[in-house]
Amino acid sequence: MLEARSVTLRRGGRTILDDVSVVLRAGEVTGVIGPNGSGKSTLLRILSGVTAPDAGEVFIAGTPLRRLRPAELALRRAVLSQERPAGFAFTVRELVSLGAQRGIPRAAAETQALVTRAIDRVGLGAAEHQATDRLSGGERQRAHLARALVQLWTGRGVANGGGMLLLDEPLSAQDPLHQIDILDLAREHAGQGGTVMIILHDINAAVRAADRLVVLRQGHVAADGSPTSVVTKAMLAGVFDVDLTPCTAPEPPLPFVLPQVARRIDPHPHSSCPHSP
Structure with missing residues (x-):
């Protein structure tokens, strides 16, 4: 189990993550979604030990991650970051x-x-x-x-088990066939006892892969639960600022969205009476 307890990170006077707690469990794929700049990649770097939080703590099977030598950590987790030379x-x-x-x-x-x-x-x-x-x-x-x-x-x-696989946008450069293959690979790793965290922008891909979804917005956890409980019209409006009603696939019964019918939610709608107070 990999756990972040109340982690906070500040950079340049800005709070990137604010009191975030997340648990990644063995045998489970945890999908992380959220708008650009919501702190997803930062959370992955903190969980992987690349970045130390300003407050809070990360634990691996109950042991503080900061106590593990890099060589020990490398035996337990592998990271696919967005920056790939x-x-x-x-x-x-x-x-x-x-x-x-x-x-x-x-x-x-x-x-x-x-x-x-x-x-x-x-x-x-x-x-x-x-x-x-x-x-x-x-x-x-x-x-x-x-x-x-x-x-x-x-x-x-x-x-323990298959180790921890932390993936940051692994589908960003993939065609549809290889997207499916990578999502299946994540499921396979969890099925063998591994722990998987996968950051995705595609909500439908996240639903396909994840046992659990964590939604970040402005450095806070906005939702954490099963895809069915998380992907709702209210979440899409509150987190992504879009008016979009999820559909439900018949088999398996999972939510999915059609981004092409989404509408932007105007935070400052025009009054029908322009001169009214």
Whole structure:
């Protein structure tokens, strides 16, 4: 279990996160949604140990994250951030292999088998010897995802369950087929006992992947619960400032939205009587 308790972060006189508490559980996918600038990526960086909060604490299985050495932390969690370097002259296989450097030492053949498995899982088997700076943005994104998988797989001897996989906008450069595949991958990892946090802008994708949704707005938790309880007309109006009524899919019975019919909510509607007080 990964838990943030009352974390607050301020930067440049601005409060990015304000008294935020979130619990990520093993065997569960937690989706995080919210408007731009609401603190989603900041929360992921705090939960991953990249950024220390100004107040509050993060715990891994009851242990304060700040007490864990970077090497210990690397065995327990892997992060796919939005900032992904091109990889310089690395081939796909070389980049993915970097994930094993943080894991428990294994026989070379076993490590390479895990690397092959990760590359195949993200659909890059045909490109494994290609330079990453020659890949498309979506392919490079999936190569870094494969690297994160190898990091967790080689660290499983220490991590509880499948380890923690923290994903920041993993669909941003993907076509529809690979979007589905990455969402299914997140579900698979949770199904194997892993803990997954996935930040998404696409509400429908978040509903498909997540057991639980956390909604952030202006650095606060605006909602936290099942997709059915969270994705409501009132939430969409209060958090995203749009007039949009969710629909319900028949099987499975999950909410979905049609953004093309959404309307902006005017915070200052014009009076029908322009000269009235």
